[in-house]
Structures are given as C-alpha cells and as structure tokens.
Amino acid sequence: xxxxxxxxxxxxxxxxxxxxxxxxxxxxxxxxxxxxxxxxxxxxxxxxxxxxxxxxxxxxxxxxxxxxxxxxxxxxxxxxxxxxxxxxxxxxxxxxxxxxxxxxxxxxxxxxxxxxxxxxxxxxxxxxxxxxxxxxxxxxxxxxxxxxxxxxxxxxxxxxxxxxxxxxxxxxxxxxxxxxxxxxxxxxxxxxxxxxxxxxxxxxxxxxxxxxxxxxxxxxxxxxxxxxxxxxxxxxxxxxxxxxxxxxxxxxxxxxxxxxxxxxxxxxxxxxxxxxxxxxxxxxxxxxxxxxxxxxxxxxxxxxxxxxxxxxxxxxxxxxxxxxxxxxxxxxxxxxxxxxxxxxxxxxxxxxxxxxxxxxxxxxxxxxxxxxxxxxxxxxxxxxxxxxxxxxxxxxxxxxxxxxxxxxxxxxxxxxxxxxxxxxxxxxxxxxxxxxxxxxxxxxxxxxxxxxxxxxxxxxxxxxxxxxxxxxxxxxxxxxxxxxxxxxxxxxxxxxxxxxxxxxxxxxxxxxxxxxxxxxxxxxxxxxxxxxxxxxxxxxxxxxxxxxxxxxxxxxxxxxxxxxxxxxxxxxxxxxxxxxxxxxxxxxxxxxxxxxxxxxxxxxxxxxxxxxxxxxxxxxxxxxxxxxxxxxxxxxxxxxxxxxxxxxxxxxxxxxxxxxxxxxxxxxxxxxxxxxxxxxxxxxxxxxxxxxxxxxxxxxxxxxxxxxxxxxxxxxxx
Numbered sequence: 001x002x003x004x005x006x007x008x009x010x011x012x013x014x015x016x017x018x019x020x021x022x023x024x025x026x027x028x029x030x031x032x033x034x035x036x037x038x039x040x041x042x043x044x045x046x047x048x049x050x051x052x053x054x055x056x057x058x059x060x061x062x063x064x065x066x067x068x069x070x071x072x073x074x075x076x077x078x079x080x081x082x083x084x085x086x087x088x089x090x091x092x093x094x095x096x097x098x099x100x101x102x103x104x105x106x107x108x109x110x111x112x113x114x115x116x117x118x119x120x121x122x123x124x125x126x127x128x129x130x131x132x133x134x135x136x137x138x139x140x141x142x143x144x145x146x147x148x149x150x151x152x153x154x155x156x157x158x159x160x161x162x163x164x165x166x167x168x169x170x171x172x173x174x175x176x177x178x179x180x181x182x183x184x185x186x187x188x189x190x191x192x193x194x195x196x197x198x199x200x201x202x203x204x205x206x207x208x209x210x211x212x213x214x215x216x217x218x219x220x221x222x223x224x225x226x227x228x229x230x231x232x233x234x235x236x237x238x239x240x241x242x243x244x245x246x247x248x249x250x251x252x253x254x255x256x257x258x259x260x261x262x263x264x265x266x267x268x269x270x271x272x273x274x275x276x277x278x279x280x281x282x283x284x285x286x287x288x289x290x291x292x293x294x295x296x297x298x299x300x301x302x303x304x305x306x307x308x309x310x311x312x313x314x315x316x317x318x319x320x321x322x323x324x325x326x327x328x329x330x331x332x333x334x335x336x337x338x339x340x341x342x343x344x345x346x347x348x349x350x351x352x353x354x355x356x357x358x359x360x361x362x363x364x365x366x367x368x369x370x371x372x373x374x375x376x377x378x379x380x381x382x383x384x385x386x387x388x389x390x391x392x393x394x395x396x397x398x399x400x401x402x403x404x405x406x407x408x409x410x411x412x413x414x415x416x417x418x419x420x421x422x423x424x425x426x427x428x429x430x431x432x433x434x435x436x437x438x439x440x441x442x443x444x445x446x447x448x449x450x451x452x453x454x455x456x457x458x459x460x461x462x463x464x465x466x467x468x469x470x471x472x473x474x475x476x477x478x479x480x481x482x483x484x485x486x487x488x489x490x491x492x493x494x495x496x497x498x499x500x501x502x503x504x505x506x507x508x509x510x511x512x513x514x515x516x517x518x519x520x521x522x523x524x525x526x527x528x529x530x531x532x533x534x535x536x537x538x539x540x541x542x543x544x545x546x547x548x549x550x551x552x553x554x555x556x557x558x559x560x561x562x563x564x565x566x567x568x569x570x571x572x573x574x575x576x577x578x579x580x581x582x583x584x585x586x587x588x589x590x591x592x593x594x595x596x597x598x599x600x601x602x603x604x605x606x607x608x609x610x611x612x613x614x615x616x617x618x619x620x621x622x623x624x625x626x627x628x629x630x631x632x633x634x635x636x637x638x639x640x641x642x643x644x645x646x647x648x649x650x651x652x653x654x655x656x657x658x659x660x661x662x663x664x665x666x667x668x669x670x671x672x673x674x675x676x677x678x679x680x681x682x683x684x685x686x687x688x689x690x691x692x693x694x695x696x697x698x699x700x701x702x703x704x705x706x707x708x709x710x711x712x713x714x715x716x717x718x
Contacts, residue, residue, distance in 0.1 A: 052712040114687045118317040118680045122368035129684040135300040142252035145264035150417040157415040159402045206442045210462035214408040222456040233452045248295040256452035271390045272370035277488040290337050313342035315687035320374040321386040324496035328707040344695040349374035355682030356669045361632040366639030367392045375618030385618030386509040393639035395480040397429045400470035432467045436644040471642045474607045511617040520601045608652040627663040636675040
C-alpha cells in the first residue's frame with residue numbers, strides 16, 4: 001500500500017518547492033526591534049559629538065601642541081646654562097603677546113581686531129574694543145523718494161492738531177483734545193500741591209503771565225552772515241540724476257527738506273522692534289540695517305575694504321527681552337553680508353554691568369523709544385525680571401512740544417516730521433527740561449531756528465511747569481501718545497515658532513507678563529467677542545494704557561506680609577523647579593494666547609512700578625535679594641540725563657515702598673562714565689576676555705549649523 005505523500009514531496013514533484021539560496025529579499029538594512037524595557041543611546045551625550053564643543057577642544061589641543069613645539073625649539077636654540085623665561089599661560093585674558101601691526105600688547109592688541117556694535121532705535125554706537133569711547137551715528141538712512149516724510153499724509157504735522165471742518169486749526173488749548181487738556185491740568189494742579197507741601201513758592205498767576213508773553217512776542221530775524229553757528233547742510237549735485245541713492249547717519253538728517261530730488265528718512269528700528277510700518281518688504285528693512293552698519297564701519301572706523309573684515313571679530317549687543325527672529329537675522333547678516341571671522345552676542349543689561357564693574361544690580365536703561373529693566377546677578381540676567389516698556393526720550397520730546405504749544409509757543413508751526421524741527425525739539429528738551437522743582441518758575445528762554453534756504457530766526461519765550469511735567473511722563477505715561485506704536489506690527493516679520501510643535505518660542509518673562517496684565521483689556525464676559533469689539537478694546541488699550549487694573553505691587557505687599565507671619569520651610573529658590581502642569585493642549589492654547597496678547601497690547605507702566613515689579617520677580621520672594629537690588633539700581637541711557645532724575649526716581653520709590661526706604665539707592669555709572677555709552681563699554685570689555693569667553697561663533701560653525709549654533713554659544717538659554 002502506497003503511503004500518503006507529504007506536502008513538501010508534492011511541491012517537490014510539481015517543481016514548486018521553495019529553496020533557500022542564502023540571499024536576502026532586499027538590500028535595505030533591517031533594523032531590529034528595540035527592547036522597550038532596557039535601551040540606551042549615546043547620541044549627543046558626549047562633548048566630542050557636538051561640533052562647537054569639539055572645535056573648542058581641538059583649538060585648545062592645537063594651541064598646547066604649538067606651545068610645546070615653541071618651548072622645545074627655544075630649548076634647542078638656547079645656550080648652555082641660559083635660563084629661559086617661564087611659560088605663559090595662554091588661556092587667560094591677556095593671551096596675546098604683541099600685535100603684529102602696531103605696538104599694542106595684551107588686551108589692546110586683541111581689541112584692535114574686534115568691532116563692537118550696539119544698535120538702538122535712534123542711535124548706533126560702534127567702535128573698536130580698544131577705543132575708550134564709541135562713535136555715535138544716527139540709526140537712519142535717507143533714500144531717494146517721491147516725497148519726504150513731512151509731505152506724506154497731506155503734510156499732517158506732528159504732534160497732530162485737531163481741526164475744524166473747514167481745515168482751520170483749533171485754538172492751542174483745544175488742539176490736542178480734551179483728554180490731553182484734562183491730564184495736563186490735573187498734573188499741573190498736583191505739582192502745585194506738592195510744591196506748596198514742600199514750602200516752595202508758587203505764584204497764582206504764573207500760567208497767565210507766560211501765555212500772554214508768548215502770544216505777543218514776535219521772532220527776531222538774523223541774516224546768515226551774522227549767524228556764527230549756522231548749519232552746514234548736506235550738499236547735493238546740481239544734476240538730480242547724479243544724486244546719490246542714499247545717505248546715512250548725520251548726513252541724512254542734514255539733507256534739506258525741499259531738496260531736489262526728494263529724500264525720505266527711514267528708521268529701520270523703532271521702539272526696540274523692527275519698523276514694519278514704514279516698509280513694504282522685509283528685504284528692504286534688512287538691507288537698510290546692513291547699509292547703515294556697513295557705512296558706519298567704513299567711515300567711522302576707517303576700514304573701507306570688506307575683504308579685510310574677515311580678520312575682524314564682532315561683538316553685537318542685543319536687547320534683554322529679544323526676539324529670536326532678530327538675533328538669527330543679525331547672525332546671518334554679520335557672516336554673509338559683512339564677512340566677519342567671529343561673532344558673539346551679549347545682552348544689554350549684562351553689558352552695562354560689565355561696563356560699570358558691578359556684579360549685582362537692577363539696570364534701568366532709558367533709551368530714545370524704549371525703556372528696559374533687568375536684574376543682573378553674578379554675570380547672568382535673571383530671566384523673569386526682564387521688562388521692556390515702549391516709551392523713552394522721544395516721547396518726552398513730543399509731550400514737551402505739545403505742552404509748549406498748549407501754552408501758546410511762539411513757533412506754532414513746529415512739525416517734528418521736519419528734520420530741522422526734530423533736531424530743534426531735541427535741543428530745547430535737553431536745554432530746559434528738568435525734574436528739579438526749584439527751577440519751576442516763569443523763566444525767560446530763547447532758541448534759534450535754522451532752516452535750509454532761510455534766515456535764522458531767534459524766538460524768545462517763557463516756560464513754567466512744562467519743563468518738569470514733560471519728563472514726569474515717565475511716572476505717568478498716559479500723557480504720552482501711544483496710538484501708532486503698534487500699527488502694522490507683525491506685518492512683515494512673523495513671530496518665531498518652534499520647529500516641532502509650532503508653538504511660539506520667543507523668550508518670556510513673568511515680570512513682563514505682569515506689566516501686560518495691567519495694560520491688557522479685561523476678558524470678555526461671554527467668552528467671545530465680535531471683531532468690532534476686539535478692535536475697540538485694542539484701541540482703548542493703546543490710547544489709555546494704565547487703567548485701574550490689578551497692581552502687581554499688591555501681590556508684592558501680600559507676599560511680604562506672609563513672609564513675616566508664615567511659619568514653615570521657604571519656597572525653593574531654583575527657577576527650574578518643576579511646577580504642576582495641566583492638560584497639555586490647554587497649556588499650549590494658553591501659551592498662544594499669552595504671546596498673541598504680547599503682540600496686541602503695548603507694555604506701558606509707570607517707571608517706579610515697573611522697577612519694583614522687576615525686582616519682585618527677580619528676587620523670587622527673597623527679602624535679602626530684594627534689598628540688594630533696591631540698593632543697587634543703576635540708571636543708564638540718554639533718556640535719564642535729565643537734571644535731578646535719579647533723586648526724583650529715588651523719592652518715588654521710597655514713597656511707593658516705605659518699608660525699604662533706607663535700602664533704596666539710585667546710582668549712575670561710576671568713574672564718570674557716559675550713561676549712553678556704558679553698554680557699549682561693557683560689550684568691549686566682554687569682547688576682550690579672549691581666554692575665558694567661549695561665546696565666539698566661527699564661520700565654520702555658522703556654515704554647518706546655522707542658527708542652531710546659538711544654543712551652544714550664547715551665555716543665556718536660547
């Protein structure tokens with residue numbers, strides 16, 4: 001009986017049996033499954049796997065090898081019994097023995113090849129690290145245009161005046177609206193009460209006296225040949241076709257308004273942000289920044305050839321509360337457009353402490369259009385203490401002009417959109433504004449108006465309380481005009497977002513969030529609002545930025561009372577202590593809402609309130625740190641150069657925080673340093689710390705990693 005055949009035998013007979021020829025089905029490498037219970041990786045766990053760290057180690061190793069070879073060569077060439085000089089450690093700051101070009105030694109030799117750049121909303125400060133003081137250049141460029149800035153929008157003057165329906169201007173007491181008139185009158189009344197309380201003489205009819213005098217005083221005309229201080233205007237060729245395409249710096253501000261062809265001024269940075277209002281293309285905005293810096297390097301530093309810039313390094317100063325898009329764009333510009341060999345970044349407040357020689361301070365930087373506050377401790381900016389307020393010295397200038405026009409200023413046609421009027425307003429603000437109540441009286445003053453193609457006119461006028469109330473706007477910023485500061489925000493440059501989860505990743509600060517919470521409109525009752533309501537709330541938030549909303553100082557007072565009465569262990573001092581998290585989706589939505597709120601609400605608060613808010617979040621409920629920061633407030637910036645400003649600010653802080661009155665001390669940079677240049681000076685000191693500075697970014701690192709190299713090179717968390 002024939003047995004039953006198996007399946008394999010049948011397949012073999014039919015020729016369908018599978019044979020193994022030891023060949024894989026595919027050449028693609030097969031990845032085995034990972035044991036989920038026990039797996040480990042060393043990817044990016046060692047320094048030699050990270051390019052910037054590996055290059056640093058290779059540089060140190062090559063330097064040690066070179067030093068050893070030089071030492072052996074010196075020993076071989078030395079005479080018997082000759083004593084060689086001791087080895088010099090090259091990892092310290094003064095590691096450069098001699099500059100080949102000149103006779104400089106030590107840090108000065110290294111500083112001669114380092115360019116320090118500190119851009120601002122109004123001025124650019126630039127120079128070599130070996131220089132004692134920086135060169136100051138207006139951060140402006142004038143380009144050939146159809147009309148100049150004063151002819152746009154129908155020639156609307158600045159500050160804007162209200163008009164009748166027929167186009168005629170209202171009388172001075174009503175030309176700026178009822179809101180401004182009410183605030184001005186209230187501030188004047190409070191000043192009189194304060195002066196009487198301090199036993200100062202106040203004449204009851206001073207305001208009427210200066211108004212009557214300013215009304216009836218005509219200007220005096222001075223011919224050009226009799227004016228010893230006449231201005232040299234920027235000359236243009238007779239043929240308009242041969243006129244340059246642009247001017248930068250002081251030459252741009254000295255172009256006549258009625259020039260042929262017309263030139264328009266562009267300020268690429270405004271209020272510490274990109275000026276997206278005056279530009280239609282992002283490329284043009286970045287190009288203007290590059291052109292201004294490039295012309296400053298060529299003219300102010302006398303380095304005309306860009307091929308030589310590869311031998312130079314650059315220290316660039318960025319704001320404390322920066323935007324990531326700004327830093328990455330500047331990094332790309334410094335390497336690709338300028339061709340520097342090395343680049344490093346430093347924050348403004350940290351650079352200020354380097355320049356002043358402080359290890360711990362609360363830095364208050366009052367610039368032209370922004371005021372930044374940050375607590376610095378042991379060479380690091382405390383992240384949650386950073387505050388950026390959108391007002392500065394230009395707001396004081398505009399408010400001072402409005403107050404003078406309110407009191408019948410004899411030069412009623414002043415227009416800050418005209419170049420010579422803007423320079424004139426800055427001049428009279430610096431000359432007359434003060435925070436010393438002893439100088440508030442009916443005083444006789446004069447100024448000279450110099451315009452291109454016109455005879456010089458001498459105006460005589462009287463001032464009273466305007467000289468003090470204008471800078472007092474730092475402590476009552478509702479008097480400033482904030483209506484256009486958020487216009488066209490994010491029109492060209494979008495906010496930075498994380499590559500993986502697409503969430504906003506610009507740096508945040510709890511102190512800044514507290515200021516925005518004071519300024520932001522109240523949330524809607526029903527959870528949503530119409531577009532019209534949203535726009536109305538945004539306009540209201542900008543026009544009246546300080547309404548009666550929760551004050552962060554109230555939280556400060558409550559925490560202080562609890563610290564004296566509560567019993568138990570103190571809260572952890574580490575900022576990185578994890579906090580309980582809610583649902584992941586909910587926190588992401590809240591983060592997007594907070595960032596959107598930062599872009600839609602203008603951060604504006606009284607200066608004394610902002611300083612105390614920054615210290616509250618920087619000290620983290622530590623009473624000792626709070627006293628240290630209050631005793632080390634350093635005021636810098638051009639906006640702080642108002643007479644008696646520091647004493648007035650100290651008095652305001654003591655009135656707000658009477659329990660810390662004996663600890664509060666306001667200071668200026670030591671050693672008679674210029675408050676406007678102390679940040680640049682600190683950046684130059686930081687740039688010369690060659691051996692202890694690991695923040696330098698090389699061209700190789702930038703070419704291979706791009707902006708990712710910032711995570712390894714910056715001194716703060718990127």
